[in-house]
Amino acid sequence: MSDPLQVVCPHCDAINRVPAARLAERPVCGACKGALFTGKPVALDEARFRRHLRASSVPLLVDFWASWCGPCQAMAPQFEAAARVLEPAMRLVKVSTEDAPALAQEMAIRSIPTLALFRGGAEVARQAGATGTAQIVAWARQAAA
Numbered sequence: 001m002s003d004p005l006q007v008v009c010p011h012c013d014a015i016n017r018v019p020a021a022r023l024a025e026r027p028v029c030g031a032c033k034g035a036l037f038t039g040k041p042v043a044l045d046e047a048r049f050r051r052h053l054r055a056s057s058v059p060l061l062v063d064f065w066a067s068w069c070g071p072c073q074a075m076a077p078q079f080e081a082a083a084r085v086l087e088p089a090m091r092l093v094k095v096s097t098e099d100a101p102a103l104a105q106e107m108a109i110r111s112i113p114t115l116a117l118f119r120g121g122a123e124v125a126r127q128a129g130a131t132g133t134a135q136i137v138a139w140a141r142q143a144a145a
């Protein structure tokens, strides 16, 4: 477990190598010097999502949402609060199905909001429907275990 993790920068998408033991020490990006974890979900378009999915050793918890979706709006602050709890063990990401329709189709997103957890580039769990912060945290931790 001493191998460094690959952490994709939420600002410039540079791939950083961070020892697992130092994840919690507020690591910064070697390229742009921004914080690698900001305690907030990162909004990604399709190309950026694919890069993070391919390169990140940190599990990605993705909120597939759309601006017209009321339950998605209701869950947004819950998801944001979950980011403060789950980082840096996970990277929380938001993908708009309006901006990335091909990706949503490829991922077979049939209802929104849908939460999906990816580890090592592969989906390991998903859950449809709006839910609260505590439920998001518990579900994600169980799914990533």
Ligand SMILES: [Zn+2]
Pocket (backbone or CB within 6 Å): 009, 010, 011, 012, 013, 014, 029, 030, 031, 032, 033, 034
């Ligand atoms: Zn950066």
